[in-house]
Amino acid sequence: QVQLVQSGAEVKKPGASVKVSCKASGYTFTSYDISWVRQAPGQGLEWMGWISTYNGNTNYAQKFQGRVTMTTDTSTSTAYMELRNLRSDATAVYYCARGGSSGPQGFDYWGQGTLVTVSS
Amino acid sequence: QSVLTQPPSVSGAPGQRVTISCTGSSSNIGAGYDVHWYQQLPGTAPKLLIYGNSNRPSGVPDRFSGSKSGTSASLAITGLQAEDEADYYCQSYDSSLSQGVFGGGTKLTVL
Numbered sequence: 001q002v003q004l005v006q007s008g009a010e011v012k013k014p015g016a017s018v019k020v021s022c023k024a025s026g027y028t029f030t031s032y033d034i035s036w037v038r039q040a041p042g043q044g045l046e047w048m049g050w051i052s053t054y055n056g057n058t059n060y061a062q063k064f065q066g067r068v069t070m071t072t073d074t075s076t077s078t079a080y081m082e083l084r085n086l087r088s089d090a091t092a093v094y095y096c097a098r099g100g101s102s103g104p105q106g107f108d109y110w111g112q113g114t115l116v117t118v119s120s
Numbered sequence: 121q122s123v124l125t126q127p128p129s130v131s132g133a134p135g136q137r138v139t140i141s142c143t144g145s146s147s148n149i150g151a152g153y154d155v156h157w158y159q160q161l162p163g164t165a166p167k168l169l170i171y172g173n174s175n176r177p178s179g180v181p182d183r184f185s186g187s188k189s190g191t192s193a194s195l196a197i198t199g200l201q202a203e204d205e206a207d208y209y210c211q212s213y214d215s216s217l218s219q220g221v222f223g224g225g226t227k228l229t230v231l
Contacts, residue, residue, distance in 0.1 A: 049219070
């Protein structure tokens with residue numbers, strides 16, 4: 001069965017960086033893009049960007065350009081999202097999801113989420 | 121301010137029908153990009169409910185249906201059940217922003 005398993009919760013200080021992993025199983029990793037979505041406490045979903053697992057191409061939301069990097073390791077079927085220069089408003093649950101931003105299939109499988117807390 | 125506009129809340133009694141609207145513009149829904157809907161139960165990850173405007177993934181009851189017209193889309197839920205109480209989000213792509221976009225979410229309350 002398809003699974004996306006994310007790394008555990010993180011606590012970071014303002015200005016630091018965080019790197020969240022998303023390990024895929026149950027399907028051919030390079031056949032589907034991976035997107036990242038975040039949700040601040042009590043707020044809605046926010047699309048951060050996506051990465052092609054086939055060739056590494058990326059597309060980041062304007063809000064995160066220059067501060068986010070998405071990568072993959074096809075040897076371990078793992079996607080990564082690194083967010084730099086964290087501010088307190090980066091406190092959120094970060095999700096990986098299978099699918100690209102404009103595909104016809106939507107985000108059909110989601111990771112369990114990783115809580116990132118930014119606090120001094 | 122979300123690019124896609126949803127009502128903050130809707131409610132209905134068990135057995136009733138409710139609809140949730142998702143209003144966009146000519147650079148997203150109106151440009152022909154697909155609309156997808158997600159259900160998020162409290163404390164859990166979102167779940168794909170409708171993809172490609174009106175298609176249900178395997179396992180999603182046919183009580184849930186989606187439609188799209190012009191610059192808007194709608195999610196309809198018939199035969200409302202207590203377990204449907206959740207947050208619902210629409211999602212599409214915006215060509216002006218060159219990025220995926222979500223609606224602000226709608227909280228469904230089953231009375």
